[in-house]
Amino acid sequence: ETGVTQSPTHLIKTRGQQVTLRCSSQSGHNTVSWYQQALGQGPQFIFQYYREEENGRGNFPPRFSGLQFPNYSSELNVNALELDDSALYLCASSPGVSVSNTEAFFGQGTRLTVV
């Protein structure tokens, strides 16, 4: 059983550019959530995908968008990057949307720096 993997591990982008982050969910998991973790803060929920459909969204602007593929891997896209988008982006997968009987397994994260 493989764990949650994210790519790339680090990247640097210029303000105004677009970025795509990728996540491979753990085997058997159909739910993927994305979080943004700024320095010194806890992870903040961006959105969740369940069986290729968005299943909930946090307080993030529309320039944060995502996709989930038939194999349940996922992408996070951020357009028009701003300096404040610099953060660690975490992906978490779980076997279902009911948190009461499932556990979210986190990836190592992608460190995005916007200059």
Next chain:
Amino acid sequence: AQRVTQPEKLLSVFKGAPVELKCNYSYSGSPELFWYVQYSRQRLQLLLRHISRESIKGFTADLNKGETSFHLKKPFAQEEDSAMYYCALSDYGGSQGNLIFGKGTKLSVKP
């Protein structure tokens, strides 16, 4: 608004001393609460959840709805407990299954 508060950024104790990591929450419904831990150079992982009423690595946490708290406790700290601890709440609202995290408490256990 749903919120998780961890008042201590850093907690430093000696090995063998009791540990209590504080967590308070604000939630309008019936919350589900969790503690996640991140050891050095490792990924964030679930430590325990209140509905399981379990003890993991000697840690326990009791949900106190009257005080809206979910403090994490361990009677005798070990050096390997040094890590970053996050309290989290499951927001069922319109976003089923997402987690609201506190800012975290760094626990340092000294020999």
